[in-house]
Amino acid sequence: xxxxxxxxxxxxxxxxxxxxxxxxxxxxxxxxxxxxxxxxxxxxxxxxxxxxxxxxxxxxxxxxxxxxxxxxxxxxxxxxxxxxxxxxxxxxxxxxxxxxxxxxxxxxxxxxxxxxxxxxxxxxxxxxxxxxxxxxxxxxxxxxxxxxxxxxxxxxxxxxxxxxxxxxxxxxxxxxxxxxxxxxxxxxxxxxxxxxxxxxxxxxxxxxxxxxxxxxxxxxxxxxxxxxxxxxxxxxxxxxxxxxxxxxxxxxxxxxxxxxxxx
Amino acid sequence: xxxxxxxxxxxxxxxxxxxxxxxxxxxxxxxxxxxxxxxxxxxxxxxxxxxxxxxxxxxxxxxxxxxxxxxxxxxxxxxxxxxxxxxxxxxxxxxxxxxxxxxxxxxxxxxxxxxxxxxxxxxxxxxxxxxxxxxxxxxxxxxxxxxxxxxxxxxxxxxxxxxxxxxxxxxxxxxxxxxxxxxxxxxxxxxxxxxxxxxxxxxxxxxxxxxxxxxxxxxxxxxxxxxxxxxxxxxxxxxxxxxxxxxxxxxxxxxxxxxxxxxxxxxxxxxxxxxxxxxxxxxxxxxxxxxxxxxxxxxxxxxxxxxxxxxxxxxxxxxxx
Numbered sequence: 035x036x037x038x039x040x041x042x043x044x045x046x047x048x049x050x051x052x053x054x055x056x057x058x059x060x061x062x063x064x065x066x067x068x069x070x071x072x073x074x075x076x077x078x079x080x081x082x083x084x085x086x087x088x089x090x091x092x093x094x095x096x097x098x099x100x101x102x103x104x105x106x107x108x109x110x111x112x113x114x115x116x117x118x119x120x121x122x123x124x125x126x127x128x129x130x131x132x133x134x135x136x137x138x139x140x141x142x143x144x145x146x147x148x149x150x151x152x153x154x155x156x157x158x159x160x161x162x163x164x165x166x167x168x169x170x171x172x173x174x175x176x177x178x179x180x181x182x183x184x185x186x187x188x189x190x191x192x193x194x195x196x197x198x199x200x201x202x203x204x205x206x207x208x209x210x211x212x213x214x215x216x217x218x219x220x221x222x223x224x225x226x227x228x229x230x231x232x233x234x235x236x237x238x239x240x241x242x243x244x245x246x247x248x249x250x251x252x253x254x255x256x257x258x259x260x261x262x263x264x265x266x267x268x269x270x271x272x273x274x275x276x277x278x279x280x281x282x283x284x285x286x287x288x289x290x291x292x293x294x295x296x297x
Numbered sequence: 298x299x300x301x302x303x304x305x306x307x308x309x310x311x312x313x314x315x316x317x318x319x320x321x322x323x324x325x326x327x328x329x330x331x332x333x334x335x336x337x338x339x340x341x342x343x344x345x346x347x348x349x350x351x352x353x354x355x356x357x358x359x360x361x362x363x364x365x366x367x368x369x370x371x372x373x374x375x376x377x378x379x380x381x382x383x384x385x386x387x388x389x390x391x392x393x394x395x396x397x398x399x400x401x402x403x404x405x406x407x408x409x410x411x412x413x414x415x416x417x418x419x420x421x422x423x424x425x426x427x428x429x430x431x432x433x434x435x436x437x438x439x440x441x442x443x444x445x446x447x448x449x450x451x452x453x454x455x456x457x458x459x460x461x462x463x464x465x466x467x468x469x470x471x472x473x474x475x476x477x478x479x480x481x482x483x484x485x486x487x488x489x490x491x492x493x494x495x496x497x498x499x500x501x502x503x504x505x506x507x508x509x510x511x512x513x514x515x516x517x518x519x520x521x522x523x524x525x526x527x528x529x530x531x532x533x534x535x536x537x538x539x540x541x542x543x544x545x546x547x548x549x550x551x552x553x554x555x556x557x558x559x560x561x562x563x564x565x566x567x568x569x570x571x572x573x574x575x576x577x578x579x580x581x582x583x584x585x586x587x588x589x590x591x592x593x594x595x596x597x598x599x600x601x602x603x604x605x606x607x608x609x610x611x612x613x614x615x616x617x618x
Contacts, residue, residue: 042406046392046399053394053435129355130390135378136407294355 039136040144047145048152062153066105069223073101076225090229100226102164103251106157108223110182111246115146116193116210123200123288126295139194139281143187150186154179161254170256177263178250184270185246189217191277192242194285201288222248242273321347322358322515331458332489334481336506336523338496340614343512345495346385349461352493353383365459379408382457386464390448391436397447398432401454408455415454422450425480442473449477453484462494466501478504499607511613518613523606533602534576534583539595547574550593551586 052058080086081094092100119142122128131138158179162172196213200206218224220243227238227248238244249266252258258266309315322344329335339345350356351363354370354377363370368377384390391400405415423429426446431439436447445465452460462481466474482505485492496502502509503523511519519526548555553576561573576586583601590596 036406036409038409039403039406042403046395046403049399050392050395127388129350129383129385130388132355132373133353133378133381133383134407135375290357292356294350 043141043144044148047148050145051149062109066109069108070101070105092226092228099255100251103254104223104247106161107182107247107250109153109157110150110186111221112186112189112193113146113150115142115190116197117207118142119194119197120200120206120210123292124204128292129294139285143190147186154183174256175254178254181245181253181266181270182250184274188242188270188273188277189246191281195280198284198288201291217243220244221246222251245270320515325517327510327517327520329491331491333508334485334492334506336494336502336509338502338509338610339512344515345512346463349383349463349493349495353381353461379455380458382452383461384448384452384463384465386445386467391451393437394435396433396435400451404451404454410455418454418456422453425483426450426476442469445469446477456488457490459491462492464496466496466498481505499610503606511610513614526606526609532578532580532583534578534586535573535600535602536590536596537573537598539597542594551576551589553578553586
């Protein structure tokens with residue numbers, strides 16, 4: 035395995051993502067703070083204005099803790115490289131990568147995850163400090179971040195498989211948008227998944243999306259035991275295998291239909 | 298996808314889209330010796346880029362077989378990808394927001410080029426193309442010519458055995474195009490790399506390619522040196538006569554078919570009251586035609602013009618024999 039090009043791609047991806055530093059900063063802060071503010075307004079309305087004391091067993095401070103923890107993990111859950119892949123297929127830009135002696139799906143992933151790894155390190159530092167302050171174990175935060183990173187890989191695998199629809203339909207933008215909305219809801223990025231009615235819990239449990247945000251938060255906040263966490267790592271590994279098979283199949287079939295349009 | 302006209306056409310497209318299959322290449326067969334420089338030319342839509350895409354392994358042929366360096370291109374084995382390069386003049390391969398040096402560093406790692414060798418090659422290529430000073434400038438801030446040179450360097454850093462160049466001089470000014478041509482010639486001769494070049498610029502083709510392949514509507518209609526194409530072609534006899542005969546009379550006297558006679562516009566403003574008459578002829582027809590003309594008319598002025606490669610090829614594109 036050639037680690038050199040992977041390291042170089044990581045470096046290159048990071049440089050590319052952060053070349054406009056202010057833009058990068060606003061993107062990170064905006065995507066973290068806006069959903070958190072919406073959640074805070076919602077909890078405030080329900081608990082402080084509406085007078086609720088508990089919702090699905092969670093009080094106001096627990097909801098706020100969830101919101102603050104979600105700030106750390108929503109940053110990691112995935113980028114836009116699935117849209118990039120679909121666009122590259124549509125415009126023929128994929129040709130640039132197909133002729134290089136590297137796997138195109140992996141190459142795009144590595145370049146895309148570079149800024150996420152940086153953010154993971156920053157968020158982990160904040161999380162570890164917060165853990166110490168709250169008398170919790172920083173190890174939990176590290177484990178939660180590892181699960182979030184596994185979630186990022188699963189997310190990319192599923193997204194890359196969906197992006198391969200562009201080989202057939204030329205345009206896969208809307209399906210990727212719908213996927214993003216579903217992921218936002220079922221990952222626990224917008225609301226804790228425990229708010230789902232008990233007879234609908236199976237919905238989020240049968241997808242891997244909860245491993246992206248909700249799962250890491252549960253472990254970081256001590257809601258999952260270490261054994262439960264290991265079980266979830268096992269589930270994530272199975273999803274990784276499914277994702278790998280999906281990417282292999284969808285790209286193996288799709289690439290035969292590639293037209294390399296655009297000159 | 299085919300679209301009908303008006304609102305009805307738009308609804309038809311939405312409800313019952315119809316598709317049309319276009320055969321891009323038909324029975325194209327050729328072999329290229331290692332180390333050659335071959336020009337691939339044809340009008341827009343003739344199938345040049347499709348052929349390059351098949352040869353580089355981007356798309357498979359729907360029938361028949363392509364082999365490059367003994368590999369089946371579409372299988373794209375790692376070793377094959379390490380030995381080829383494709384440069385498309387209209388497609389940027391480097392990363393827009395990063396300087397070329399960063400992109401080259403990544404390419405060095407991808408192709409596993411030893412550092413010292415990479416530095417030597419980078420030095421050679423940037424010297425030859427005169428872009429050393431721009432290595433640390435963002436690609437998006439470079440001029441088109443400088444960008445194209447960087448693209449070329451990125452495509453050559455791994456010293457490919459086969460290079461496919463799809464209109465590399467598109468949009469370049471005369472000087473930049475000249476520099477690029479000079480560079481390609483040196484690279485081909487020095488490194489014995491096989492280069493297949495498509496271009497609409499006949500200057501590129503004439504100066505670089507000892508062999509050309511001409512495609513017309515997906516068919517290979519010529520395979521040989523450009524020189525013999527012009528030798529096989531015609532000369533143009535230009536005469537001015539005291540008299541003012543019509544094409545019918547000129548044809549009858551000269552014995553030349555009407556389609557090969559053309560009357561230039563009279564340019565009275567510049568004292569050209571007679572107007573030139575052009576005869577498209579084979580070399581050996583020139584003297585007899587002149588003799589015939591002189592039996593009836595008084596020849597004031599005459600000249601023989603060489604057919605340019607561009608003219609000959611234009612006629613080939615149009616299917617004029």
